[in-house]
Amino acid sequence: MIPYDLLIVDDSTAIRKILQRVLHSAEIPLRNVYEAGDGLEAIAILKANKVSLILSDINMPNMDGLQLLTQIRANDAWKSLPVIMITTEGSQVKVIEAAQLGANGYVRKPFTPEQIKNTLATLA
Amino acid sequence: MIDLISQDALVDMLHSVTGEVLSTMLNLHAHPEACFTEHQPGKATGVVSFVGLAGGQCAGTGSLHCESRVACQLASRFLMSEFDSIDDDVLDAFGELTNMIVGNFKNEIERHLGPMALSIPTVVYGRNFSTRSPGHEDWMVVPFVWDNNRLNVRVCLKARKATPVQVRYGDKQEFVLGH
Numbered sequence: 001m002i003p004y005d006l007l008i009v010d011d012s013t014a015i016r017k018i019l020q021r022v023l024h025s026a027e028i029p030l031r032n033v034y035e036a037g038d039g040l041e042a043i044a045i046l047k048a049n050k051v052s053l054i055l056s057d058i059n060m061p062n063m064d065g066l067q068l069l070t071q072i073r074a075n076d077a078w079k080s081l082p083v084i085m086i087t088t089e090g091s092q093v094k095v096i097e098a099a100q101l102g103a104n105g106y107v108r109k110p111f112t113p114e115q116i117k118n119t120l121a122t123l124a
Numbered sequence: 125m126i127d128l129i130s131q132d133a134l135v136d137m138l139h140s141v142t143g144e145v146l147s148t149m150l151n152l153h154a155h156p157e158a159c160f161t162e163h164q165p166g167k168a169t170g171v172v173s174f175v176g177l178a179g180g181q182c183a184g185t186g187s188l189h190c191e192s193r194v195a196c197q198l199a200s201r202f203l204m205s206e207f208d209s210i211d212d213d214v215l216d217a218f219g220e221l222t223n224m225i226v227g228n229f230k231n232e233i234e235r236h237l238g239p240m241a242l243s244i245p246t247v248v249y250g251r252n253f254s255t256r257s258p259g260h261e262d263w264m265v266v267p268f269v270w271d272n273n274r275l276n277v278r279v280c281l282k283a284r285k286a287t288p289v290q291v292r293y294g295d296k297q298e299f300v301l302g303h
Contacts, residue, residue, distance in 0.1 A: 090231035
């Protein structure tokens with residue numbers, strides 16, 4: 001498996017640390033890991049670095065995860081990037097909205113390592 | 125609290141979502157004690173967090189409260205790292221736990237009340253401080269206990285009297301809160 005250049009987007013440093021730990025324990029190969037606290041920071045990281053996988057929360061200040069997803073899919077350089085939403089938002093409306101905007105996966109918080117691993121497996 | 129959902133139903137939701145968050149993310153099995161009503165809590169010590177809830181039919185706040193040592197313990201389990209005192213990591217972890225518990229509670233009440241929005245958590249810590257939410261009268265409190273520890277999950281919801289009325293001015297469409 002080719003190691004991922006991963007971008008984690010969440011306003012919680014705790015979740016960003018936990019996701020890294022979960023991916024490590026699931027033996028998901030990672031080359032670089034970038035962290036962003038909101039969509040605006042994520043856009044800045046995408047402009048400056050090569051990223052091959054994005055895990056993003058939805059509810060964040062400045063630019064939320066769905067706004068970020070819209071921007072990613074509108075950019076030729078990023079439109080094919082796999083984006084998985086990891087969020088407390090569990091309503092069918094939000095899940096459908098994320099899918100329509102181009103999310104490749106949706107994991108609800110709280111999550112188990114197996115759920116993250118299984119969702120990443122669907123990208124293969 | 126609100127007429128659309130019974131208190132028993134709200135308590136069941138809090139039992140379910142809190143239990144799921146604590147067991148899944150912290151491998152912690154806490155059991156709920158009897159729910160009680162708190163009218164504007166007095167002086168507090170430790171760590172308190174707040175998340176706002178707002179929708180068409182109701183608005184309110186979800187909150188967690190515990191002693192500082194319990195917050196450190198929760199953060200230690202959450203992040204799998206030892207914390208002996210409150211620092212930014214502990215406060216962030218507590219905020220995220222609040223986000224998950226109240227966020228999932230929101231998902232449950234949305235089935236009855238329609239779409240709702242969730243604010244970003246605010247976390248306060250210290251000794252002998254007071255909190256007050258203007259307009260909020262009675263808080264529903266569900267304590268969760270394990271070993272010698274207690275985490276209070278608190279919710280206050282009020283029905284909204286005003287409903288939005290859609291008004292059109294030429295090409296513009298605006299929403300005005302009616303009475």
